[in-house]
Amino acid sequence: MRIIFMGTPDFAVASLEALLDAGEEVVAVVTVADKPAGRGQKLQESAIKKYALSKNIPVLQPVRLKDADFLKELKSFKADLQVVVAFRMLPEVVWNMPPKGTINLHASLLPQYRGAAPINHAVINGEKESGVTTFKLQHAIDTGNILFRERVAIADHDTAGDLHDKLMYTGAKLLVKTVQAIKANMFEEISQEVDAENSVLKEAPKIFKDDCKILWNKSVDDVYNQIRGLSPYPTAFTDFQGKILKIFTCTREKITVDRHPGEFVSDGKQYLKFATKDGYIAVGEIQLEGKKKMKIDEFLRGIRL
CATH class of the missing domain: 3.40.50.170 (Formyl transferase, N-terminal domain)
Known part of the structure; x- marks a missing residue:
């Protein structure tokens, strides 16, 4: 044939x-x-x-x-x-x-x-x-x-x-x-x-840049799935200290938060976590605008928060 x-x-x-x-x-x-x-x-x-x-x-x-x-x-x-x-x-x-x-x-x-x-x-x-x-x-x-x-x-x-x-x-x-x-x-x-x-059909339209911006006021599960679903391309991103921060991997913590969605906490060495509506997203592999992709500990060694 x-x-x-x-x-x-x-x-x-x-x-x-x-x-x-x-x-x-x-x-x-x-x-x-x-x-x-x-x-x-x-x-x-x-x-x-x-x-x-x-x-x-x-x-x-x-x-x-x-x-x-x-x-x-x-x-x-x-x-x-x-x-x-x-x-x-x-x-x-x-x-x-x-x-x-x-x-x-x-x-x-x-x-x-x-x-x-x-x-x-x-x-x-x-x-x-x-x-x-x-x-x-x-x-x-x-x-x-x-x-x-x-x-x-x-x-x-x-x-x-x-x-x-x-x-x-x-x-x-x-x-x-x-x-x-x-x-x-x-x-x-x-x-x-x-x-x-x-059945209720779910569609899969083309993904645009606006679809990749993280809305931190969503649930921690929704943000976690968005980051996974856009990794490694086209990649979810957020604004971070005036630059675009792409997030490739992360973990989630479903706990009560005492910060506004999008605010971050960090020890300056090992972790960087962003608040969502009902938990925290701890970023793993990231890329700051103008920089190479790197693990979070390497990233934190080279930046002033």
Whole structure:
């Protein structure tokens, strides 16, 4: 079965690697165009492009997915199936091209957490489990018929980065299972509509800078989950002595507080804690604006509070 793979970040690399290790025939990879990044604004290749080139797989990098030349080239590979992992929304002319259609691997238990940031939002909302879903693409984003799902537990201390890695490897295995099931015609499609009608759906929209600012008047649990859910990227932050302080890790103390939300206490050596509505957040790994990321004891040695 001839497969075209579409993806961009590291999350997608694990899936492509798993397909190749399983002996599947990936005839081409579609990814984003190279983008300037860093101080030198040098063109950076996507993670999936680097990996595909290392395996001598042809790479397509369209700027517009409806471009006639791109569509002609895509069609020339005569793919039976297209696989999408962390890419972008496809027009119907693309997802409807191969005879077996296009499948997507999504980092949530659909229909929950449809959208661009399912991993972050699951942790921010304090979920105890998440998972991965493979489904057939159709017009509305993340709404196609489900093929397979796999659950993954979220530990109380897991960050979005930890959950990302769990889902990345679980998803890669599930994708191989899905492709092999399609090849053998041993699968059934399950509509998302029944679940969607009978439950309150939680969305996973794109995260913006305003979503990352910590509101210390919230509960200690909400702030703790926000910090975990935005770590390591895009990272929760607060204003601290006139600068932006990013917080990557923390612990929580659910106790009666005698300070206003956002006020901090510290021994100047080992701990720095911020008051919330009903407890304290003790920061662990942080980064002050203009400085490198560091542990709290190292940070406190070099700053006057």
